[in-house]
Amino acid sequence: MSEFETPLVSPRILISRMSAIGDAILTLPVACSLRDHFPEAYIGWVVETKSAPMVRGHRAIDTVIELQRGWFTSPKGLLAARAALREHRFDIAIDCQGNSKSALAGKLSGAKQRIGFSGKHAMELSRFFNSETVAPVFHHVTDRSLELLTPLGIHNPDVRWDLPLEPADRKWAANYRNSIRAPHVAILNPGGTWKSKLWEADRFASTARYLADRYGYQSLVVWGSFEERLMAEEIVELSEKTATLAPDTSLKTLAALIETSDLFLSGDTGPLHMAVAVGTRTIGLYGATRPGDSGPYGHVALQLQYESGSRRHRRNADNRAMRAIGVEHVCAVIDDMHADSIVRAA
Structure with a gap:
């Protein structure tokens, strides 16, 4: 002691x-x-x-x-x-x-x-x-x-989150989810605080098309800042109607909305960890940070290249490491997830 x-x-x-x-x-x-x-x-x-x-x-x-x-x-x-x-x-x-x-x-x-x-x-x-x-x-x-x-004196504790969500936020999110006429909903989060954490808009759009064609998903693109909304709108435009622009949300209504979805795809940013906390299947995309440090806890993280250097360098770098992740890599993870769901249901 x-x-x-x-x-x-x-x-x-x-x-x-x-x-x-x-x-x-x-x-x-x-x-x-x-x-x-x-x-x-x-x-x-x-x-x-x-x-x-x-x-x-x-x-x-x-x-x-x-x-x-x-x-x-x-x-x-x-x-x-x-x-x-x-x-x-x-x-x-x-x-x-x-x-x-x-x-x-x-x-x-x-x-x-x-x-x-x-x-x-x-x-x-x-x-x-x-x-x-x-x-x-x-x-x-x-x-x-x-x-x-x-x-x-606390050793090997259970890991749980108990994210505080209000009943009103959950009710709003459930009503919004019910307005989407699709068997599955994926939430795509293209935003990030660092440019080096951003995946490309056309790759999000291609993933939305794959999810719709292969598994019947409608994708919902969330956003926070004005710049993120512009990127979200670009994804929707490129998606050929397989993605929809999400409404403006607070942090807690966003978390409640993520809770209603079947899949969450994002770079390393706050909403990614919200998705983990509410129990939604999550795919994290990593370039300028390490999944071993801040990955989606217990979920899938993809990293093919790492932008090494100081925090200041990584924060100000371009997104070359993120561009190493191809749509095919993300779609392969999605296929594995669905194959695993089929096995579990059998």
Whole structure:
């Protein structure tokens, strides 16, 4: 046992994971495992506003502390964050992100036991703010985040997500799905925060045509930003009526819509991990990131080339590594999925 290990039956625990939507989703199993192990615990999550919808309302989490982006860059922001965190009187802080701001949030909370990563996953100044470190064995974000629970006596926990979706969102999504007169629906997500994560519009369209011709799918193309909508419209135009433009959605209505679908195809971005969390069969396309680190957990990831280099380089690179993935590679995975479904049904 660690010298910091708490004997408390109902500890007050802070999870610190602030960054991208997908990263927040990938960390949700930490909250589920803490709730399983400490049913009477008070569990909080500190997050930046953009990703807050993915944790707000989660049944394992008692409170969500939202901080504005850049909160740590001014004395006023630091003092406000400290006040917001201190009022919850946390005993334990778990730094699942491993960088300066996530570890600093734990320090500002006043928690005496602050657990974070050691080694290459302890980035920037995080090792100076955490009081106890864990050297992760696993590579995937979800698995190595769960390793941070070992000082609390939690080993080999079940992995589940319990993504918080409202009944109204599910009702809307079910009604929309029922308006699509096709036996199967695939959701195609062409967007991504990095250009190097984008697959080509004509390849999405060709995949939609294959899904329709071979298996009777209607594809639905989702989008977020104005640029993503333009790409989605191009896919619809090239699809020969086998794909439809999705309506505007919030993060939670998007997740509910994905839950109603039979297949989800996307590059490495937040909605990909939503699909995993709601249990939809998922195919992830990878070029500038590694599936071993952030792949669709327990689902299929395709990578034929990797854009190596620093994070800044990979973020600013073109999509040559993604272009190595051909339509034939994706269609082969789709065929395997359907063959497996037939075998299971037999």
